[in-house]
Amino acid sequence: MTIPTFQIFRKYFWLILPLFICCYYLISQLNSNIILGIDVDMPDELRKTEQGQIFYERKRGNGFNEKDSISFHYKQYEKGEIINVSIPNTKKIGKIRFDPFLGKGIIIINRLIINNGLSSQTLSLEKLYKSSNNFVGLHSIDNIEFKDGKVSIYCSNNDPSLFLFKDFSLYKDWKMTAFLAFLVTLLLSIFTLLFFHYYSNKIFHYFHKYSFNVKLVEHSIVTALSLLIIAIIVTKSFVSLVTIFHFERELTLIDMLVTYVSDIGIVFVLGIFAIYLFLLAKWIASEAFQKIITLILTSFLKILQQLIYLSLLGLSLAFVSLSIFYLFSGYIFFEWGAFIEPQHIEAIEHIGVTDEFWDLFFRWQTGVFLIVLISLTFLAYKIAIYLNKYKLRILAIFLPISLIALLPINHIYNFAPSVYSPLLMITASTDENTDGVPKELLEDINASNFKMEIQAQIPLKYQHYKGIAKDMNVVIVVLESTRQQNINLYGYERQTMPFLSQLAENSIVFHNARVNQPRSCKTMESLTLGVYPEPRLRAITWRHEKVNGKNNLLKTILDQGYTFNFTTMLRDYGGDSFYPFLKKITNNRIDHAMTQKKFIQAGKLTHQMDDKIASNDLLEWTAKQQKFLAMLWTNCAHMPYNSPIKPYGEENTIDKYDNCLANLDLSIKILVNGLQKQGKLDNTLILILGDHGEALGEKLELGHGNFLYEHSLRIPFLIYNPKIFSQPVDLKQRFQVKDIPATLLYLLGLPNTMEQSINIFAKTATDKIYLSNVFTDYKLGMIFKHYKFVYRPKYDKTYLYDLIADPNEEHNIIGGKTDKEIAAMKRETLEWYKYQIEYLDQTVFAKE
Known part of the structure; x- marks a missing residue:
């Protein structure tokens, strides 16, 4: 005798496999976010204030990024308690790095626990320790040892880093996930089978009664495809004309052919897929097919047919969206001479639609664009009437063209910019770094x-500057992420830095200063060593232990009896090993050093980057010195642009950034006025420069990394002293940060032993x-x-x-x-x- 439940199971067996797959996928996704527990012991004096971080690197990535970090405070945990950090989307993570932000001392890892929400597993520290792929120190770690089931990390420098996992996927246990997926799938299968058994007739009756208008679906898909083809032809024709007559570039016959063939071919490939779905839907409804299937499957396929029609309407909407995108791409090309790239999409994701992006919609050209769009949509609708009659003939004609179009798809960058595919450009892969x-x-x-x-002859009109600042104190103020174009001294409409303009009255103002790579660590290299920075990802500061320290700006000055101070509002010397690097090149001659972390420990800093605190701290030190060299590195103008003062409001990114510049100006004012009160201003040479520029939405770029546009490269730079510069001097020479050391040593009357550092006074405006x-x-x-x-x-x-x-x-x-x-x-x-x-x-x- 057959059990009714088995009859139900047999009748709706077609539901079980896809249901199982869906359930397993959903459960595995829910458990792709795990909790990593780290049971650590730390020195008590650091536990109260220290902050740590977990960095994770995505698979196929090229490094650890700040945006992929998770911060935690040790003060939240008592001794022996586990630090729990949530690791998102572990399926895409390859490496995990532990940065305890510990100074000199020992940190002991007692346990590592992985909790996926369903089960908890404690990893073997001994196996991890013995594995060559794990527990590998990045820097600032003297020794790692395993004893009594624990791992001890010994470090004598700041900011140690440790790989917890070189391949995290090796240590994830998904047995419980698989078991729960099976259990939930079984229960849902029973429920679904019973539901379909008792309610399937009502469901199928509903779909029989309410069907799509086949002609409407057919016409909508053909209309959308027609509009997309017209949009591509219009855009590519317009771009070709712009290329030839506006930009005056040459286009070969092959370029012209590829212009139309590549993207139209892609459309026809999509069109063939749409026609296939349409024919499939019609075939499902045909009498011949009805004879093949059972009565039960007929109802199911009716549902499938409606879903296909629904997907065709979705494709219609997608084709319309692509049409608008292509027409808009033509306008972007006219504005920039290039199409949108993945980096621009990432910038939009981080900052929303920038002001520049919105500006494109509030011009008279927008009206023209909308009129063109509406006109082309109407034209596509009319053309679709005729295309519907001859679609099979048209398909036969354009099918070979669609096959030819496949050839350049993998070579979208090998032709002139005007024939790039906008669609392939934004979908091209991009690395983090x-x-x-x-x-x-x-x-x-x-x-x-x-x-x-090589060093050229110094023009006669600048030779009197040699040794003019002999034995003077030196203060180098590095303005983090400060670009030249937002400073009123260089023509900006807002008075963002009025005090800096006052200083310019007794300064040499340099108008053509640039960085070679828009990164802080690269500027530190050039500023101290007088070299072009390391052109690769790896920074010289990261490899400080290998730097010989023979020829550098700081050593040359300190050899004359100066004391040295490095004060910064960067979190921990920039996270680029600035402190050990400076110790190495100065031969451990740092008399005083302060960071954001130390200001927090001292209770002088809350949540905002107030660089005025750093200025006051530096003044406390200079008051006790006779002959000093100091480097003050700010942080307020770094993303996310949080300023304690807000003279320009916070309506947009530029307002927030300008607020930071105003705060920097006050910080400089405090420093200069303080030195004057100490009676040391006349005997102090002050250099003020940006460490790199910043993008604030221009060309859909944010920050200072993606490209090499001028807003990321051009920086402010001036040398101030009220005694030796009685009037302003404006210099137009083009130079880079590596040339500042030679120029400073020239003013101090000291020899320059750094051969790549060229005196700015000897350079020209076209170097x-x-x-x-x-x-x-x-x-x-x-x-x-x-x-x-x-x-x-x-x-x-x-x-x-x-x-x-x-x-x-x-x-x-x-x-x-x-x-x-x-x-x-x-x-x-x-x-x-x-x-x-x-x-x-x-x-x-x-x-x-």
Whole structure:
């Protein structure tokens, strides 16, 4: 005798497998976020105030990023209690790094626990310790040992880092997840089978009664496809005309063919898929097919047919959206000379739609765009009437074209910019950061062909500056993330830094200063060592233990009997090993050092980055010194731009950033006025510069890393002293941070032993500068004459901007150059890249 339940099971067996798959997937997703427990012992004096971090690196990633970090405070935990941190989406995580932010001392790891919400597993520390893939110290760790079931970490420097996992996926136990998935699936299967058994007739009756209008669905999909094809033709034709007549670039016949074939081919591939779904839906409803299936499956396939029609309507909406995107891409190309890229999408995700992005919608061109869109939609609707009659013939004609269109899809960067596919551009993969140029590009590059600039003769009109500041105190103020264009001294409409403008009356003001790579650690390298910074991801400061410390700015000055202070509002010396690096190059001659962390410990700092605290701390130190060198590194203007004062409100990102500059101005004022009260201002040379620029939404970029635009490179720089500079001096020489040490030593009357550091007074307004950037895909560049060249080796993509005719870098004029000229520029940047790496290995990292 057959049990009724088995009859139900047999009748609706087709539901079980997809239901099981769905349940298992959902449960595994719910448990992809796990809790990592770290049972640690720390020195009591640090436990009360110390902050730690867990960094995780995504699979196929190239480094640990601040945005992927989880902070925790030890003061939240008592001794022996477990620190619990939530690790998101562990399926995509490869490595996990533990940064205890411990100074000199010992930290003991008692246990590591992984809790996925269903079960808890305690890992074997002994196995982890013995594994070569785990417990590997990154830096600032003297020794790691395993004893009595615990791991002890010994460190003598600040900011140690430790790999907890080189491959986290090896240590996740999903047995409980699988068991629960099976159990839940079983229960849901029984419930679903019973539900369908008793209510299936009502459900199927509903779908029989309310069906889609087939003609409406058919016409909507053809209309949407027609609009998309028209949008592509109009956009690509417009872009080609702009390329030829507006940007005056050359387009070959092949470029013109690829322009239309590539994206229209993609559309026809999508169209074929839509037609397939439509024919499938109609076939399902045909009499022939009805004879094949059972009565039960007929009702199910009716539901499937309606779902297909619904998906076709969704495709129609998607095609319309793509059409609008393509038309909008044409307008973006006219504005920028390039299409949108993944980096721009990431910027929008972080800051929302920027002011620049919104500005595109509040112009008269927007009205034209909407009229064109409506007109083309109406045209597509009319064309669709005729296409519906002859769709099979049209399909037969364009099918070969769609196959040809597959050829350039994997080579979207190998043609002129005007024939790039907007769709493929925004879906191209991008890395978080990259280490450098692919090795294969350097095989035939000879670094000896590169000729480094040498010190030229100082013009007579500047020779009186030699030794003018002899034996003066020196204060170097580095303004974090401060770009030149938002400072009123350089023509900005807002009076963001009025006191800086007052200082300019007794200063040399430099108008053409740049960084070579927009990163703080790279500026630290150039400012102290007088070299082009390490062009790869790895920073010299990270490898401080290998730096010989022979030739550098700080050592040269300290050898004259100066004392040294490093005060910063960076969290922990920038997280780039600034403190051990400075200790190494000064031979442990740091008399006083303060960081954001120490200000928090002292109760002087709450949640906002008030750089005025750092200025006051520095003044307390200078009051006790006779002959001093100090470096003050601010932090207020760094993202997310939190200023304790808000003179410009907080309506947008620029307002918040300008508030930070106003706070920096007050910090400088406190410092200068304090030195004056101490009677030391006339005998103190003050250098003020930005460590790099900042993007505030321009070209959909935020921060200071993705590209090499001028807003990320140009920085303010002035040298102030009321005694030796009785009137303002404006200099237009083009230089980079590496040239500041030679210039400072010239003013102090000291010899310059750093051969890459060139005295700014000897430079011209057209001197060449070489650039690099490791964020997203790797970039090289150079500024020569009035041009900027940028090379992206990964994509073999090049840019050329005329910085005089096009200061906003909106028009890529590389199309006006021959292949030979472009190849020569690429080779020169690669020769510099290889030369600089070899130079650093032979000088900065040479054995003492």
